Amino acid sequence: MAGRLFASRLRPVIQIQRCGLLTVDRIGNREVVGYGYNGEPAYLDRIDFPCPAIRWKENTSDVMALREKEKGDWKKLSTEEKKALYRASFRQTFSEMEAPTGEWKGIIGLSCIIISTGVWLFLYFKVFAYPELPESFSLERRLAQLDRMKKLDMNPIDGPFARK
Known part of the structure; x- marks a missing residue:
């Protein structure tokens, strides 16, 4: 105290x-x-x-x-x-x-530079770094896989909303 x-x-x-x-x-x-x-x-x-x-x-x-x-x-x-x-x-x-300072112009410019760098990096990795997609990703292969799943009755949907 x-x-x-x-x-x-x-x-x-x-x-x-x-x-x-x-x-x-x-x-x-x-x-x-x-x-x-x-x-x-x-x-x-x-x-x-x-x-x-x-x-x-x-x-x-x-x-x-x-x-x-x-x-x-x-x-x-x-x-x-x-x-x-x-x-x-x-x-x-x-x-x-x-009074406005114009600081927003630099912020927008820097943001555009960062976004464009990201897009260019994505394109680089898509073209040069990642391997080709497997054949099973083509449209006709996926449709064939869906047809086979229907024929074998895999994962059937049961219940009041099931369509047969």
Whole structure:
């Protein structure tokens, strides 16, 4: 009981130290703005979780000047400045995230290659590897075998649905 209580009180400190020490080299000069998808400072473009933990671009003098300007009246910002602010925080818009990538073309192509390889292997084995079928597989031999089975009354069908 005391171990759990002690561990639960230390967990936030350990997480802050781990995130602060291990990821400073990864995130660089970017600003941490939230909790993120899984609590680590990482950037992810996700439709189901639209708030990443850090900003997309590092803080440069241009971006910092725009951030100071955004603290004032937004009507004074031009459209290009608003777009630059958005692109400093996010890599893609929602429409860019939902846009088709064309990945299905490669999947269909690879599937066609695999299927055609299978067909060519089947034809190769059918022609070169498998032996000829025995004579008993010809149509006239099978009909003769059926006629002989009827004459010898092999495996007769008995019961109410038997035809004679």
